[in-house]
Amino acid sequence: MNNGFNPYDPVRARLIDIIDESPNIKTFRLEPEREFSFKTGEFIQLTLDGIGESPFTPSSSPYVNDRLDVTIMKAGYVTEKIHQLKGGEILGIRGPFGRGYPVEKFYGKEVIILGGGCGLAPIRSLLFELLEQKEKYKKVTLCYGSKTPTDCIYKPMFCDLNKVENFQCYRSVDVADDTWDGHVGVVTTLLDQINFRLENAVVVVCGPPVMMKFGTLKLLQIGFDPKDIYLSMEKNMSCGYGKCGHCMLGDTLVCKDGPVYTYDEVKNYDHIW
Amino acid sequence: MLTINKEIRELKFFMEFDEKYQHSLFELGEIKEFAVKEIIIKETQELHDLFVILEGHATLGITVPDKGRINVGTIYPGQIISWSALFKPYISTAVVTADVPTRAMAFNAKKIQAWMEREPEFGYRLMRFISETLSQRLHDTRFQLVNIVTI
Numbered sequence: 252m253n254n255g256f257n258p259y260d261p262v263r264a265r266l267i268d269i270i271d272e273s274p275n276i277k278t279f280r281l282e283p284e285r286e287f288s289f290k291t292g293e294f295i296q297l298t299l300d301g302i303g304e305s306p307f308t309p310s311s312s313p314y315v316n317d318r319l320d321v322t323i324m325k326a327g328y329v330t331e332k333i334h335q336l337k338g339g340e341i342l343g344i345r346g347p348f349g350r351g352y353p354v355e356k357f358y359g360k361e362v363i364i365l366g367g368g369c370g371l372a373p374i375r376s377l378l379f380e381l382l383e384q385k386e387k388y389k390k391v392t393l394c395y396g397s398k399t400p401t402d403c404i405y406k407p408m409f410c411d412l413n414k415v416e417n418f419q420c421y422r423s424v425d426v427a428d429d430t431w432d433g434h435v436g437v438v439t440t441l442l443d444q445i446n447f448r449l450e451n452a453v454v455v456v457c458g459p460p461v462m463m464k465f466g467t468l469k470l471l472q473i474g475f476d477p478k479d480i481y482l483s484m485e486k487n488m489s490c491g492y493g494k495c496g497h498c499m500l501g502d503t504l505v506c507k508d509g510p511v512y513t514y515d516e517v518k519n520y521d522h523i524w
Numbered sequence: 525m526l527t528i529n530k531e532i533r534e535l536k537f538f539m540e541f542d543e544k545y546q547h548s549l550f551e552l553g554e555i556k557e558f559a560v561k562e563i564i565i566k567e568t569q570e571l572h573d574l575f576v577i578l579e580g581h582a583t584l585g586i587t588v589p590d591k592g593r594i595n596v597g598t599i600y601p602g603q604i605i606s607w608s609a610l611f612k613p614y615i616s617t618a619v620v621t622a623d624v625p626t627r628a629m630a631f632n633a634k635k636i637q638a639w640m641e642r643e644p645e646f647g648y649r650l651m652r653f654i655s656e657t658l659s660q661r662l663h664d665t666r667f668q669l670v671n672i673v674t675i
Contacts, residue, residue: 436597465667
C-alpha cells in the first residue's frame with residue numbers, strides 16, 4: 252500500500268512510451284508523479300479519466316519505482332480506449348493491491364514458469380525479481396506459449412534470458428507459420444522437454460484461464476504437489492480492498508487474498524477457472 | 525547389432541523396459557536417418573513400423589482441405605510416432621517431417637504385435653507407454669480445442 256495516501260485516490264502518471272508487443276498487445280510505460288513501489292505479482296487499478304478503470308499486474312521490475320510498465324491486451328471497452336492513447340496523456344494508478352508471489356519460498360529451488368499469451372506480463376515482473384537475486388534460486392526455466400509466432404510478446408527478452416546462467420527459456424506456438432522452426436504445440440507440451448527434480452521444484456502458472464486449467468492438470472499429472480503450484484488468478488477485481496465482493500473466489504477475495512494462490516488453496520472451490 | 529549408447533538407453537521409451545526387453549528391442553530395431561524436411565511418415569499411408577525418435581526432432585502435421593498442412597505438434601527423442609502401426613486399420617493419422625537431421629529406431633509392427641502376444645509383460649509395458657502417450661496427446665488436443673472454441 253502507499254502509506255498515508257487515500258487508497259481510492261489514484262496516483263497521477265504520465266504515459267511516456269508505448270511499445271507494440273503483438274497485434275493486440277501493447278506495453279504502456281508510465282511515469283508516476285511520485286514514487287510508486289509494488290511487489291511482484293501484486294496488481295494495480297489503472298484509471299483512464301472519464302472511461303473507467305481495470306486491474307493489471309505491472310510487467311516492469313519491482314526494483315524500479317520511478318516508472319511502471321503495464322502490458323495490456325485489447326479485450327474490452329477500457330483496454331480498447333487505452334490502446335487508442337498516443338503518449339503524453341495522464342492516467343491514474345491505484346494500488347498496489349493483493350498478495351504477490353512469495354519469492355522467499357522459492358529460495359534454493361528450481362522455479363519453473365509456465366506462461367501463455369498476455370500472461371507473460373506478470374511473469375516478466377517476476378523474472379526481473381528472480382534475476383535481481385538469481386543466486387538464491389537453483390534454476391529458473393520459462394516455458395512460454397503463444398497462439399502464433401506473431402502473438403509472442405517481449406521477443407528480445409528470450410534471447411537475453413538464455414544468456415543468464417541457470418536461466419533457460421523455451422517457446423512454443425499453437426500454430427506455426429513459415430517464420431517459425433521451433434516447437435509446435437500447446438505450451439504444456441514444453442514440460443515434456445525439460446528436466447527438473449520434482450521434489451525441489453515449484454511452478455508458477457500465468458495465462459488465459461484455459462491455459463491455467465490445462466497447465467495445472469498437466470502439472471498434477473506429472474506429479475507436482477498442489478502446494479508447489481502457484482496460480483495468478485483473475486476474477487473481476489474492482490475495489491481492491493475486499494469491500495465490493497466482485498472478485499469472490501470460494502470464501503476468499505482475489506483482490507485481497509490473491510491474486511496469487513497455490514493450487515492447494517483453491518482446488519476445492521467451484522468455478523476456479 | 526546396433527551400438528546403443530547410454531543416451532539412447534535413458535530415453536523415456538526405453539526406460540519403460542527392463543534390461544532383458546531393452547536388449548531384445550535393440551536387436552529388433554532398425555536405425556533410420558532423415559534429412560531436414562524429409563517426410564518420415566505420410567498422412568493416410570499404410571504403416572508397417574513403430575518409430576522411436578533417437579536424435580533430432582520432427583513435426584507432426586495434418587492436411588486440411590483448402591488450407592494445406594497445419595502443424596500441430598513436435599516430437600522429441602524418446603517419444604513415439606506411427607503408433608497407428610499397431611492398431612487397425614494401420615493407417616497413419618498425420619504427416620511427420622524431420623525438422624533437423626533426425627535419427628529414429630523403427631520396429632516392425634507385426635513382430636512387435638507377435639511379441640506382445642507371446643510375452644504379456646512386454647505387451648503390458650509397451651501398451652502402458654502408448655496409452656500414456658495417447659493420453660497426453662488427447663489432453664493437448666482438448667486444450668487446443670477449448671482454445672479454439674473460446675476465441
